[in-house]
Amino acid sequence: MTQEARIQNPATLLPEAVKAINLLYRAAHSAGVPGTTLELVHLRASQINGCSACVDSGARASRKAGETEERLFAVAAWRETPYFTEAERAALALSEAATRLADRSDPVPDAIWAEAARHFGEQELAALVLWIATTNFFNRINATTRQPAPQHWG
Template identity: 70%
Template sequence: MQARMENPASFLPDSIKAINLLYKAAHSAGVDPAVLELVHLRGSQINGCAPCVESGARNARKNGETDERLMTVAVWRETPWFSDAERAALALSEHATRLADSPDAVPDEIWDEAAKHFDEPQLAAIVLWIAVTNFFNRINVTTRQQAPQNWG
């Protein structure tokens, strides 16, 4: 399969500035970067975004993530390798990514569990990062971007 076009941001240079600001904002609230990497990877797996799955796993590994955890993000419920906070963030990522799967897309119990582990600025950052992940996923899947990807 071939990409339908280059990275759309390359045609709209101002969009790169906005994307960088969103990235900076999501990473400025004190959430462990490993949690944000897991949230990104899980959302990207759900959406079938090959470049985001590949780059997410590669970045997580560079930041010290273990192979056991990377190989089991998609089945995190059935493994012992994730903390309660990470599990809460992964559940939130799944529900916020699969909005159309249920009339109550993000049930109170999912939100409340995340709120036990993260303060409001951290929750805001996680929600923003889930949205940014879904943003990237939709661009990449729509334009059939391939992995690996070098958008630098």
């Protein structure tokens, strides 16, 4: 059952917030991490948080960037599928850990961080962390204000 949004998305109601969000987006997307990897971590965090608007936009953006249906359908079960590279797996593991902070006493264990660092340089890691945090930011706004996924017909 979908519920109506409580208010318009707060990020669109406050023009200064839109500017800041655009700066975060540009910073995260300019550090050399493949766009498909950023889209995958966005989608996975949004799935974990149950953010329908971000799951919808993430899947659509991934598809537009050339992602296959097979891989998109498998993101939630990425560990059990052969569809993802080692670097993508490291990014997905980092996304899950950074999203589920309260699930364990050491939210992002050294092994997860080390595996990500094996595949990404310092600036790329910074971009991944920033993008995961930004995704969680959007997820929390959308869940709090009940922003729905748009209805697509046809």
